[in-house]
Amino acid sequence: MTDRAVQGRPPQVKPVGPTRSAVSPSPAFGHFENVHKSFKRPGQATLVAIDSVSFDLYTGQLISLLGPSGCGKTTFLRIAAGLIPKTSGTVEISGSKVERPQPDFGMVFQQSNLMPWRTVLKNVLFPIEIQGDPNGGAAQRAADLLTLVGLSGFEHYYPSQLSGGMQQRVALCRALVHQPKLLLMDEPFGALDELTRMEMQDLLMDIRAKTGATAILVTHSISEAIYLSDKVAVFSSRPARIADFISVELPYPRRPETRYAPEFTDLEHRAGRALGITR
Amino acid sequence: MIPQSLGRSAYPLLGLVVILALWQIYTSVTGISPLVLPSPMEIASVSVKRYDLLLQQTWPTLVETILGFGLALLLGIPLAVFVANSRLFNLVLYPILVATQSIPKVAIAPIILVWFGLGISSKLALAFLVAFFPIVVDTATGLQATPPGLLELARALCASPRQVFFKVQMPAALPFIFAGSKVAITLAVIGAVIGEFVGSVTGLGNLVLAANAQLDGPLAWAALVWLSALGIVLFAAVALVERLMMPWERAGQH
Numbered sequence: 386m387t388d389r390a391v392q393g394r395p396p397q398v399k400p401v402g403p404t405r406s407a408v409s410p411s412p413a414f415g416h417f418e419n420v421h422k423s424f425k426r427p428g429q430a431t432l433v434a435i436d437s438v439s440f441d442l443y444t445g446q447l448i449s450l451l452g453p454s455g456c457g458k459t460t461f462l463r464i465a466a467g468l469i470p471k472t473s474g475t476v477e478i479s480g481s482k483v484e485r486p487q488p489d490f491g492m493v494f495q496q497s498n499l500m501p502w503r504t505v506l507k508n509v510l511f512p513i514e515i516q517g518d519p520n521g522g523a524a525q526r527a528a529d530l531l532t533l534v535g536l537s538g539f540e541h542y543y544p545s546q547l548s549g550g551m552q553q554r555v556a557l558c559r560a561l562v563h564q565p566k567l568l569l570m571d572e573p574f575g576a577l578d579e580l581t582r583m584e585m586q587d588l589l590m591d592i593r594a595k596t597g598a599t600a601i602l603v604t605h606s607i608s609e610a611i612y613l614s615d616k617v618a619v620f621s622s623r624p625a626r627i628a629d630f631i632s633v634e635l636p637y638p639r640r641p642e643t644r645y646a647p648e649f650t651d652l653e654h655r656a657g658r659a660l661g662i663t664r
Numbered sequence: 665m666i667p668q669s670l671g672r673s674a675y676p677l678l679g680l681v682v683i684l685a686l687w688q689i690y691t692s693v694t695g696i697s698p699l700v701l702p703s704p705m706e707i708a709s710v711s712v713k714r715y716d717l718l719l720q721q722t723w724p725t726l727v728e729t730i731l732g733f734g735l736a737l738l739l740g741i742p743l744a745v746f747v748a749n750s751r752l753f754n755l756v757l758y759p760i761l762v763a764t765q766s767i768p769k770v771a772i773a774p775i776i777l778v779w780f781g782l783g784i785s786s787k788l789a790l791a792f793l794v795a796f797f798p799i800v801v802d803t804a805t806g807l808q809a810t811p812p813g814l815l816e817l818a819r820a821l822c823a824s825p826r827q828v829f830f831k832v833q834m835p836a837a838l839p840f841i842f843a844g845s846k847v848a849i850t851l852a853v854i855g856a857v858i859g860e861f862v863g864s865v866t867g868l869g870n871l872v873l874a875a876n877a878q879l880d881g882p883l884a885w886a887a888l889v890w891l892s893a894l895g896i897v898l899f900a901a902v903a904l905v906e907r908l909m910m911p912w913e914r915a916g917q918h
Contacts, residue, residue: 466820488822498813502835502912514831515823543915 414599415442415465415567420474422460434460436624437474440616447593447600449610451656452620458603459571461625465601466490466569478567488516491565491598493573497552499544505531505555506540512563523562530558533595534588550581554588561596568600574609583641586613590639607660608644611635611652619659629659699881710882711889717871718890724867726894728784728856732791733849733898740796741841744803745829758804765797769855773862787859787867794855795848799841806840807833839913842906849902853895868894 422435434457442448450458464471465478467486476483478490491512499508506527513523531537534554544552553573560568573589574582586609593600604610610617614633621628635648643649657663684704690696691703698706711718746753747761773790780786810833818828860869868891875884907914 468816468820486820486822490820492817492820494813494817496813498811498817500814500832500835502838502910511817511831512821515818515821515827543912545912546915 413441414444414446414479415601416475416477417441417465418475420461420464420476421472422457422464422469423472433624435464435471436626438618438620438625438627439474440618440627440630442599442601442616444599445597446615447602447613448616448618449602449604449614450618450620451604451607451610451660452625453622453660454605456620456622457625458620461620462569462571462601462603466492487567489563489566491560491563491568493553493556493560493568493570495572495575497544497549497556499552499555499559501544504541504543505536505547508544508555509558509562511559516563520564526564527558527562530561531555533592534558548581550577550585553577553585557589557592561592561598566599568598570600570602572603572605575605582609587641589613590637594637607653607656608649611649611656612639612644617652617656619656621659621661629655631655631659697881699879702882702885706882707885707889711886714883714886718868718886721866721868721871721887722890722894724784724787725853725856725860725869725891728787728859728867729791729849729852729894729898731784732788732793732855733795733845733852735788735792736795736799736848736852737845740799741803744800744807747800747804748807748833761797761800769794770858773858776859777863782863782865786862787856787864790859791852791855795852798844798847798851800844802840802844802847803837806837809840810836838910842902842910845902846899846906849898850895853891853898857891 418439420435420438424432424434426432438461450461452458463469465476467483509527534557536554574585602613611633617631617633618627619629631652633652635643654663688704691701747758769790776789777786780789814832818832857869860867861873864870868887871887872884875887
């Protein structure tokens with residue numbers, strides 16, 4: 386078992402960047418305008434978690450929400466997912482307002498949230514069990530996704546038999562099996578060790594190249610945000626505002642060496658300044 | 665130092681052998697009357713020699729226990745679902761349930777006997793009463809302990825309440841349900857025996873009383889041994905069903 390667990394690394398794939406859409410993108414795929422969230426607390430002042438956040442998201446793009454822990458970026462993602470209501474503002478994804486959970490969104494959480502009683506394959510197919518398979522071919526897609534993340538051969542394993550990184554790869558497959566139009570990720574690699582984390586970042590890049598998924602990623606890692614994103618929205622501490630909106634023009638495919646490019650470090654500095662870490 | 669080569673079950677067996685040996689020595693040295701304390705050898709020989717009688721008396725106790733336990737599952741799990749999912753049920757029923765649990769079952773046995781008569785139904789009712797509580801409490805706890813992350817996942821996928829219940833809550837509660845069931849099945853044996861003690865003409869519990877009245881110590885002890893064996897076998901059966909229904913619990917860690 387231990388040997389298999391070690392072997393279960395993703396295949397060495399050449400990281401290929403997501404296909405860039407037209408230079409001047411036509412109407413935004415996702416539109417966030419003046420999103421505001423406050424929590425009423427009995428006997429205390431109202432807590433403003435998110436104060437007027439606006440940005441646009443274009444098809445095929447990955448936007449990172451970067452900010453310190455507890456700054457409200459996860460709350461923002463949950464609003465975008467329709468899991469919690471916003472206090473005011475507009476959230477529009479592909480032309481329709483998001484006010485409740487959407488069946489055609491895919492979510493990855495910080496914890497893999499796998500069901501211990503389901504095998505790897507059955508965990509991946511859970512969204513299909515819930516929603517059906519209108520387009521057909523779910524079984525094939527699940528198999529392809531598991532191959533893509535280097536887990537073919539593990540279909541009938543239980544989550545408890547997998548390492549943390551492998552569990553999170555299963556969670557990624559589960560988030561994509563129903564071909565969501567938007568992928569929402571809440572610190573998906575936050576619970577992993579540094580090496581596994583870097584491996585998963587390349588894997589995510591590869592998945593985006595293959596599926597063309599549009600995605601929002603919540604992270605508190607500056608380098609992760611810049612490495613993976615087309616745009617980085619830097620959130621200020623509570624209440625969350627966008628302190629800086631950074632376009633990452635680094636060409637795809639990005640490789641681990643990209644992290645040492647001067648442009649990369651410049652962007653890291655810029656994000657650091659926006660976060661108030663560096664001057 | 666504990667040698668690794670010995671199986672886990674070897675240790676309690678070793679302990680048992682030592683206790684039985686000391687017991688055997690004590691009875692032969694003191695020459696104590698078998699009515700007060702028969703020797704292990706005597707009990708063993710009666711257990712084998714009166715095999716027919718003991719087996720015949722085991723059936724009624726077994727049936728009472730299994731029916732009482734089955735009824736407790738049948739009524740306890742749905743009640744737990746209500747308690748876990750409805751605030752009203754939880755507020756109204758749960759305290760009453762806990763309060764009734766403090767009534768000693770031995771004390772209500774005579775009343776149960778008046779209601780249900782000398783036949784099997786009074787024993788079944790007592791076995792049910794003692795088995796019911798752990799099943800309800802553990803199932804309700806399990807249903808309420810569903811990992812919030814799994815509920816959020818189901819919600820994000822727009823799962824219906826029915827899907828959430830059957831595909832998330834119930835499987836997540838299974839370990840709790842089995843924990844309750846293992847306690848309940850051993851209690852159900854006790855419930856059935858209490859019923860037999862209070863008023864009955866058959867069963868192992870009745871045999872213990874009858875043998876005692878006839879000053880047949882070894883037979884009373886043999887019936888006791890069979891009763892314990894019955895409890896162990898039933899417990900093992902529930903544990904086996906648990907293993908079969910929850911294969912992921914057995915899957916080795918990586």
